[in-house]
Amino acid sequence: MKLRYRFLGILFFLLAMTIHGQELSVLANNFIETLSPELKAETLMNLDNEERLKFNFVPIKRKGVTFKDFNETQKEAAIALLKASLSTDGYKKTVAITQLENVLIVLENNELKMPDGSPMRDPLNYHFLVFKDKSNDTFWGWSFEGHHISLNFIAQENKILSSTPSFLGSNPAIVPSGPHKGKEVLKEESEMGFKLVNALSNEQLNKALISSQAPRDIISGTRISAENLEPYGISYAELSTSQQKALKDLIHVYINNYESEFEKSFWDKINTSGVEGLSFAWAGSLTPGKAHYYRIQSPVILIEYDNTQNNANHVHTVVRDLSNDFGSDVLKAHYEESHKH
Template sequence: MTYGLTIEPVLLIGAVLIFVGLGAANVPNENGDKQPSGTAAANALLESLPEAKRTQAQLSFDSSERTNWNYVPTKRAGVALAELDANQKTLIDPLLRSALSPSGFNAAKQIVQHESILAEIEGNPRRDPELYYTAVFGEPGPRAPWAWRFEGHHLSVNVTHVDDQMQVVAPLFMGSNPARVPHGPKAGLRLLAAEEDLARDLIRMLPKERRTRAMLANDAFPDIVTRNDPKVRSLGIEGLAAGDMSQPEQAQLRKLLHVYSDRMTESAAREQLERIERAGFDKLHFGWAGSLEPGKPHYYRVHGPTVLIEYDNTQNNANHIHSVWRDLERDFGGDLLRAHYEAHRADGHGHEH
């Protein structure tokens, strides 16, 4: 089965403008990828804004809003796409591309467009692809840590830059309602098909004894358990350990892991996967709750020393997906920031914001 994303026709002109882009130079970014530089992209966006909007879009790195992420429709910190002119909207494209892989970027693009489908299904004009917000925290540059976020309903891309060399793309949330479009020109479209199918294939391929160990509950949880926690709450590692899986089962788990890590740039994903291996791939645990049948409420997680993936599909008659990648050590910078500040204190320089 192939899970390549098909780029659908954009339903609204505004959604086209969001992702047209200006063709920013593909220069090596902070991680050496031939991707647009996050620093250059953020500065280009900020410089394009009049003073009032720039003040709205740029907050202190110490702002509590930096970790106040969400995935439900709500007003957010930053500047909404609806408040940007056509040229300013194109500057969002290279910013997103600086942190997301081509497939991750396309998924983000489709999630934004999906609001138009949801608006039609619900007859709700408040489902609006213009209500996605960009916020920059701190001063984009090589000296002090800084961050940015692009966020709206079912999408939260949180990126932290530390010491000009490290880029953390976490938390990274993607959702889809409807998970499968029921009717209309895009009937059958599934934005997050691989996230659902590969995990179901894994739980089904487990023999009875191992499947029993992987089951967290008979009924699926009503949402991802950690919701929008700024820091992942204490969550016991449950389920079936990768170390207790057969080689084919481990290979299936790796495929599932890559679906999530491959949303990021190649270098960001590589760094995440290397840390998972160093901590011990065999220590990853896979857990499932709910039905094994398509179209029925279900939930799963992949949980290890450094990472937590959560996925839930229970709402709207199990046609509404939430999925998230959490870095248990480096969400919003985490341990990297602590190390940065300690190094600067040791040098007698303090730290800058």
């Protein structure tokens, strides 16, 4: 337990630090160079390794190194890479989700175990993998994954080209007791969803409400390739001006988790594809405290939010880029160009 609190102290300290001006690729190389040969062998993989396309958000056995493997220098280097790859809000949410593992340890009396007998809830059990392109070292990627977090990045040198799929979850959604009682990590995602659905007229709600029952989980699941889901709900064009703004504001909550340049490029992609292609669908309760679900989609993006488990106190959210998850589009173009020479 002392190690966990020491780790949290490092996170809070680094949260106050600034790393602006440091290049992403430099931070990645700095992290790799802190590792021993043994840890480096567990961390580095080829960009075409199938492990890069594995996407999950439950406590399972994973490849890669974790905070449990790191000394202080390695922790700091790993966190610097994580922080540079996200916005301030995205980083704060990610850190807060890892801290919820300590809440679950108390709520579950530390009884849940992995198949190997290790604790299922562990704020240090988050895995890093770095992927290199053996044919072109300007393309690279990395992932950070564990319980309720899956972040996947593809970059060309210092520019992030893909940050999806990205999954953030929260259990409990609202901490029910203890020193962190009332803490709600994904609060905006919940409140702004309810704000939008309850701003709809009865006629609009008839189009947006796709089911009186919320699905048990996000429908896109952990599939490598995501696609639009039916029914679509209500279209952007069928919303009033204020409702359209509320929908864009809700999308912003998710896109704002990304590093600023990638956030801008993702917004540009959504706008270029046509905001009129956006739709909003809701299922389940229209009031907090009961199972509910919503999704936002267009030809290029799918966002899902689900809060049904643990008496509707357990949130799952995901963002999928329908044209470039795992950097599939940019890497395809890169490999096709490479084969011309």
